[in-house]
């Protein structure tokens with residue numbers, strides 16, 4: 001049997017046709033642990049290695065923006081014990097991974113309702129964001145306490161305020177104005193969404209920004225995801241025809 005993975009890695013990744021912005025729904029930590037007869041939090045701990053490997057892979061491949069969905073606003077409804085451990089993991093990983101970010105020239109950003117995070121997590125996050133703000137090779141954008149609908153509600157509120165204050169007229173509202181009022185205002189639209197764990201849903205992630213993204217679902221739980229899986233997802237993406245409404249002949 002030919003090992004297609006190796007063949008794909010060696011020959012098929014086209015560096016000229018990379019997605020600019022990849023967004024990943026890192027799902028399946030709990031089920032991964034359960035399968036092994038362990039507690040859910042064991043899965044979250046093991047998920048950190050997958051995060052590290054994926055970030056490294058994205059930097060090596062030359063991806064410009066990687067958004068990782070780490071915690072949704074809906075995840076606040078989980079048992080307090082699990083939330084506490086997830087928040088602790090966030091703080092300790094940020095501390096631990098700073099050298100990796102610096103070595104690979106990676107800039108950290110974060111989107112979401114960050115004021116809801118424990119103070120310690122906010123502090124650590126802001127420190128790493130500040131220390132990496134001049135890095136240019138890859139933007140690592142963490143979605144934490146994130147809800148796409150909440151993001152859109154905020155955009156509505158901020159646009160409405162500008163209208164009331166006569167800073168903007170209704171006729172001026174267009175896609176660009178809306179883009180500029182989202183948390184992702186400085187980022188390009190998403191080209192590729194990857195979700196692990198076999199679930200095929202978006203779970204309130206970047207609804208506006210993924211309007212024309214390619215979707216890739218993989219039957220692996222997040223702790224088992226590695227850079228070669230990221231490469232395979234990109235290879236799959238590169239084989240698709242992005243028509244944006246046009247016919248194939250027009251492209």
Ligand code: IPE
Nearest residue numbers: 026027028029030031032070
């Ligand atoms: C993803 O894994 C991590 C977070 C949502 C924080 P889950 O914790 O959702 O694991 P499953 O989906 O229950 O297996």
Ligand code: IPE
Nearest residue numbers: 025026027069070071072203
């Ligand atoms: C989505 O996963 C959020 C993150 C990966 C952080 P969930 O596990 O919370 O999503 P649902 O509940 O299965 O839709």
Ligand code: MG
Nearest residue numbers: 027028029197
């Ligand atoms: Mg899940």
